[in-house]
Amino acid sequence: MPHPTRTWTPVCPLDRLDPDRGVAALIDGVQVAxxxxxxxxxxxxxxxPVAGAYVLSRGIVGSRGGVPTVASPLHKQVYDLRTGVCLDLPGVAATRHDVRCRDGLVEVRLRQEE
Incomplete structure (x- = not known):
């Protein structure tokens, strides 16, 4: 099902995002980490995607083999932050969204499930 908008949505100033921590935002009815x-x-x-709970923003940020990752706080599956692909379970992935910083403001563009 396509999201209602495919435009860039301002979320917060960049300095509101703590390094190596996640935060949740609600964009057009979609919870984004x-x-x-x-x-x-x-x-x-x-x-x-494994537990079905909205918790990835509370996961542990780290890296695996130079790949930036987040580990789910529930069952500890690790996801590649660049792609959303689960590094522990083949065929499992979280939908990745486009994100950028313009003039100090973080913006997100929702993507359809891939």
Whole structure:
């Protein structure tokens, strides 16, 4: 099902995102988990695809083999922040959304499930 808008939505000032921590935002009815790391900004659906709970923003941010990751706080599956792909379970992924910073403001563009 397509999201109602495919435009960039302002979310918050960049300095409101703590490095290596997640935060949830509601954009057009979709819960998005935003992450700021040394590798950049990332946005995934906040819904953990394994547990079905909206908790990825509370996950542990880290890296695996140089890949920026978040580990689900429930069952500890690890997701690539760049793609949303689960590194522990083949075929499982969280939807990735486009994210950018313009003039100090974080903006997200929702994507359809891939």
């Amino acid at each position: 935003l992450f700021r790391t040394a590798d950049g900004l990332f946005a995934l659906d906040n819904r953990d």
